[in-house]
Amino acid sequence: MGIDISRLRRQFGSFIALDDISLRIGDGEFVAVLGPSGSGKTSLLRILAGLDQPDSGSVQRDGQDLLALDARRRGVGLVFQHYALFPHLTVAQNVAFGLRVRPWRLRPKAAVIKARVDELLRRVELDQLAARYPAQLSGGQRQRVALARALAIEPRLLLLDEPFGALDAQVRVNLRRWLREFHRSLGITSLFVTHDQDEALEMADRVIVMNRGCIEQVGTPEQVYHRPATPFVSKFIARGQAVPGEVTASSLRVLGASWRLEGFADETWHAVEVHVRPEHIVSSPRPGEGLPARLLGVRHVAGTTLASLQVDGMHEPLEAAWNGHDGGRHASGERVTVQFQALTVFGLDREGRVCARADCHTPHLASPVVSGPWRRLEA
Amino acid sequence: MAVVAATISIGGRPTWPISLARTVLVLCALLVLGWLLVLPLLAIFAEALRPGVAFYLDAIRQPDTLAAVRLTLTVAAIAVPLNLLFGLAAAWAMTHFEFRGKALLGALIDLPFSVSPVVAGMMLILVYGKYGWLGSWLEAHGVQVIFALPGLVLATVFVTLPFVARELIPLMQAQGSEQEEAALTLGANGWQIFFRVTLPRVRWALLYGVLLCNARAMGEFGAVYVVSGHLRGLTNTLPLQVDQLYEENFAAAFAVASLLALLTLVTLGIKRLLEWRHGGELKGRH
Numbered sequence: 001m002g003i004d005i006s007r008l009r010r011q012f013g014s015f016i017a018l019d020d021i022s023l024r025i026g027d028g029e030f031v032a033v034l035g036p037s038g039s040g041k042t043s044l045l046r047i048l049a050g051l052d053q054p055d056s057g058s059v060q061r062d063g064q065d066l067l068a069l070d071a072r073r074r075g076v077g078l079v080f081q082h083y084a085l086f087p088h089l090t091v092a093q094n095v096a097f098g099l100r101v102r103p104w105r106l107r108p109k110a111a112v113i114k115a116r117v118d119e120l121l122r123r124v125e126l127d128q129l130a131a132r133y134p135a136q137l138s139g140g141q142r143q144r145v146a147l148a149r150a151l152a153i154e155p156r157l158l159l160l161d162e163p164f165g166a167l168d169a170q171v172r173v174n175l176r177r178w179l180r181e182f183h184r185s186l187g188i189t190s191l192f193v194t195h196d197q198d199e200a201l202e203m204a205d206r207v208i209v210m211n212r213g214c215i216e217q218v219g220t221p222e223q224v225y226h227r228p229a230t231p232f233v234s235k236f237i238a239r240g241q242a243v244p245g246e247v248t249a250s251s252l253r254v255l256g257a258s259w260r261l262e263g264f265a266d267e268t269w270h271a272v273e274v275h276v277r278p279e280h281i282v283s284s285p286r287p288g289e290g291l292p293a294r295l296l297g298v299r300h301v302a303g304t305t306l307a308s309l310q311v312d313g314m315h316e317p318l319e320a321a322w323n324g325h326d327g328g329r330h331a332s333g334e335r336v337t338v339q340f341q342a343l344t345v346f347g348l349d350r351e352g353r354v355c356a357r358a359d360c361h362t363p364h365l366a367s368p369v370v371s372g373p374w375r376r377l378e379a
Numbered sequence: 380m381a382v383v384a385a386t387i388s389i390g391g392r393p394t395w396p397i398s399l400a401r402t403v404l405v406l407c408a409l410l411v412l413g414w415l416l417v418l419p420l421l422a423i424f425a426e427a428l429r430p431g432v433a434f435y436l437d438a439i440r441q442p443d444t445l446a447a448v449r450l451t452l453t454v455a456a457i458a459v460p461l462n463l464l465f466g467l468a469a470a471w472a473m474t475h476f477e478f479r480g481k482a483l484l485g486a487l488i489d490l491p492f493s494v495s496p497v498v499a500g501m502m503l504i505l506v507y508g509k510y511g512w513l514g515s516w517l518e519a520h521g522v523q524v525i526f527a528l529p530g531l532v533l534a535t536v537f538v539t540l541p542f543v544a545r546e547l548i549p550l551m552q553a554q555g556s557e558q559e560e561a562a563l564t565l566g567a568n569g570w571q572i573f574f575r576v577t578l579p580r581v582r583w584a585l586l587y588g589v590l591l592c593n594a595r596a597m598g599e600f601g602a603v604y605v606v607s608g609h610l611r612g613l614t615n616t617l618p619l620q621v622d623q624l625y626e627e628n629f630a631a632a633f634a635v636a637s638l639l640a641l642l643t644l645v646t647l648g649i650k651r652l653l654e655w656r657h658g659g660e661l662k663g664r665h
Contacts, residue, residue, distance in 0.1 A: 051560050071563045084561040088579040098565035101575070153565055 002026045003048075003066070003157065003189065008057035010043050010213075017043035018054065019213035028187045030180075032204035034194055036236070040213040041193045045159050048191070049078045061156065077150030081162040083142045085134040091145050092117050092130040098153035120148040123182075140171040147179075151186075160192035164199060176203055197237050201225060209233050230354045231273045231346050240275030240344060241318050247272050252345055252360055255291055255313055259343060264358040269347025280341040281309070281320035283330075290337040293318075297332045305330075309338060420640060427637035430630045438634035446612040447620035448638070453528070454603075454616060455596040458535040462592050466543025467585070471577070473544075474551040475559070491540045499537050500605025503530060526608030531616065534602035539592045546588030547581055554580060586653060594646040598639065617642075 003025040010018040017040045025031050033041040046052040048059065050071030059066040066074060085094050095117045099108055108116070121127045124144040134142055143163065150158060163179065164172040180203050183190055194200050200207050201221040209216045209224055209232075217229040224237055234240030245254040247269075252259040254274055284290035296308040296317055305322045307330065320338065330336060339362070347356030428435055438444070469488055473481065491499065505511050507524035517524060524530045558580070562572045578585075600618040607614045609623065617639045624632035 049564055051563070071560075072566050072568065074564075076564060078561065078564045080557055080561060082557065084557040086558060086562075086576060086579075097562070097567070097575075101562070101565065101567040101571045149561075149565065 002029070002062075004058075004060040005044075005048075006058045006060070008044070008047065008054045008059070010040075010047065010052070010054045016040075016213045018047075021057070021213075021215055023208065023215065023218065025189060025191060028189055030183045030203065030205045031191045031208060032194055032200035032206070033191060033208045033210060034197065034200040034237075035210035036195055038212075039210040041195075041210050042161060043213075044210075045078075045161055045191070045193050048157065049076050049159055050074045051078075075153065075156045077153060077155030077158045079143075079146045079150050079158070079160045079163060081165050083134075083146040083166075085142055085145055085149070087134050089133075090130065091126060091132050091134070091137070092121065094134065094145055095120055095148045095152050097149060116152065117148075120152055124148045138171075139167045140175055143167065143175065147182075151188075156189065158188050158190040160190065162194055163192055164194075164196070172199075179203065201237070209237065211236070227359070228275075228344065229357065231275065231348075234275045234277075234344055234346075238275075238277050239319070240277050242316075243274050243276050243318070243340075243343070244314065245272060245274030245343070245345065247345065247347075252343070254340070254343060255311065257291075257340075259360040261345065261358055261360060264345060264347065264356050268349065268355050270350045271348045273346045273348060275344045275346070276318070276340050277342070278306070278319045278321035280343075281318060281338050282341055283322070284337040284339050290339040293336055293338050295330055295332050295334045295336055298330060309336070311338070423633060423640055424637050427630075427633040434630065435634045435637075438628075438631040439638050441631070443612045443615070444620055444635055444638075447615045447617045447635075450528075450531070450615065451597050451617040451639075451642075454531050454535050455593055457532045458539060458596050459589060459593050461532075461536050462539055462543050463585070463589055465540065466547060466588060466592075469544040470547035470551050470581075471573075473548050475556055488541050488544050491538055496534075496538050496599065496601030496603075497605060500534055500602040503533055503537070503602070503606050507533070525606050526610070526614055528614075530606035531603055531614065534606045535596045535599055538599050538602050539595045542592035542595065543585065543588035546584050546591070550581055550584045551577075583653065587650060590646050590650045594643045597642050597646075 003023075005021060005023040005025075008018050008021040010016075019040075021040075021044065033044060035041045043052065047054050048066075050066075050069065053067065086097065089097065092114075096113050099113045099116065102108075107113075117130075118127065121130055124147055126141060126144055126148070129137065129141065134145065137145065143166075147160075164175060167175065176199060192204075201224075204221060206218065207221055207224050208218050211232045217224050217233045219227075219229075224233060226238075228234035228238055228240065231240070231242075243254055245252055247253075247261065247264070250261050250264075252261045252274070291311050293309045293311040296310050298308075299306045303323065307320045307322060309318045309320055311318055341362050343360045345356075345358045345360060346354050349355045469484065472478070473485060504525055506513055507517060507530065508514050509518065509525070511525075522529070524533065558576050559572050562576045567575065598618060599616075600622070603616055604619060604622075607616065607619055609615060609619060611620075611623070615623065617635065621632055621636045621639060624635055
């Protein structure tokens with residue numbers, strides 16, 4: 001059951017939009033395809049919708065070849081980023097479109113169409129606006145009309161292209177929650193494309209992270225966030241930042257400190273990349289212990305302090321995320337000492353592919369630390 | 380002028396050099412338009428009505444003139460729908476497909492604008508005339524193109540070819556094909572997409588193009604002049620009739636000219652009316 005995507009390839013001139021993509025989507029799953037622009041996510045969506053054909057590869061739905069069906073007969077609902085509503089039709093006529101264009105043998109009676117449209121508009125909470133034209137609606141309302149229109153044909157797969165891309169922040173957050181609930185009540189297999197990490201992590205059952213036409217990682221939001229499989233996922237999702245590091249027999253040396261390294265397959269890797277996340281850079285409980293650094297700047301964003309740090313011995317500044325209480329004590333230009341609480345190590349082979357990865361936690365501590373040691377002192 | 384300047388300046392800022400420039404430019408434009416367009420047009424009507432209304436009605440009730448009116452309307456009635464179809468097809472092809480020779484097609488659509496109508500008429504004579512490439516074949520099959528209705532229609536179609544296509548292409552380009560794609564995923568077939576999605580979106584631009592095309596079709600002189608043969612009551616369209624009358628009966632010529640001008644003005648009047656009533660949609664409401 002579900003959708004089976006196998007070895008999909010699509011090339012535009014010399015640009016490879018999809019490079020050997022294989023993927024399974026389970027029945028009723030809500031999947032996010034997350035990636036920066038140009039990562040191939042929209043190409044994947046268009047191929048699934050039947051608006052584009054891959055150069056090679058196959059897509060099967062319950063054993064049936066989906067690529068052999070043209071877009072009209074595929075039973076795939078697509079919600080466009082800019083909605084693509086028909087401006088000359090009312091909201092109700094827009095929603096009824098997919099039913100009215102059916103061949104007459106399959107076309108429901110006018111009364112049935114009307115009942116179905118009313119029902120759908122009630123579900124997307126737009127029954128009061130049925131007689132309006134799209135130009136008279138707000139962005140969030142248009143989005144819901146587009147959704148109702150796509151659902152009218154009772155698709156077996158629902159695709160959403162950047163569903164919140166054209167909305168302002170407030171509407172976006174509300175609609176996210178609404179769409180998540182809506183999907184639960186429908187249970188229809190859905191796939192949405194986004195470049196927004198928060199959106200993907202908050203809404204999806206499973207996240208597919210794409211970069212340059214390849215799938216970097218497939219996993220639950222927790223997995224991709226807490227255990228990124230590649231340096232790209234670490235950077236893109238968890239804002240991981242590279243720090244210089246060396247691996248020697250079961251230990252990792254980073255800026256003079258030694259970390260215990262477990263589960264890191266030795267000798268297969270050619271180079272290592274070590275990442276630290278903003279929330280894992282904490283200020284030292286005891287001055288003089290840890291890494292000396294200079295505070296370049298402090299920004300306060302919604303209860304969190306984002307500190308830009310120039311750690312001695314490093315070229316690039318690092319960004320640390322502190323909660324308001326800790327961050328408030330520091331001013332820019334000040335000298336501070338910081339500690340890394342956790343690091344992620346990626347072993348790369350000669351082609352740059354990840355062949356080993358490990359998570360390390362604070363040196364001298366065997367078990368992972370959730371909050372910094374200074375918290376225990378304060379308690 | 381001070382009043383004009385005061386009403387133009389917005390927000391009470393001292394924008395007098397700008398408002399002065401604006402006033403001068405607007406006045407210049409109105410003056411030029413008045414001098415070159417409005418005055419001559421009024422002169423035609425004044426001249427036409429000078430010998431009196433009775434004479435005017437007599438002049439346009441001449442059988443030859445009525446035949447010319449009929450012929451002009453017939454030619455327009457054939458040429459305009461042909462160009463409507465061509466314009467739609469060409470605009471659709473230009474905006475929805477990638478194909479070799481697309482740039483060439485774009486240039487060819489503009490060709491009638493750049494070729495002198497007289498040359499267009501000559502080209503038709505070269506191809507369809509008695510001694511032209513197809514002349515002997517056409518004669519053998521009893522088809523007369525040149526000096527007959529088919530020639531007049533061909534010449535008119537050639538000259539008015541770009542109007543509809545040029546009106547539609549920029550609009551279709553700006554609109555993109557997302558709505559057509561949406562219709563496709565909703566299960567619509569090609570005809571349904573065209574009639575339910577594409578056509579409604581371009582209907583006002585299409586009508587606009589058709590009206591312009593019609594105005595030009597009725598007023599065309601050069602190309603038609605070459606292929607007509609000037610047979611009074613048979614192959615004389617209104618503009619040709621005016622031309623012939625001008626040589627012999629000055630006042631009657633003006634009467635017929637005013638009739639022609641009136642036909643065109645009615646077309647432009649309809650256009651203005653549509654713009655006024657559907658202004659928002661003409662601007663391409665999305």
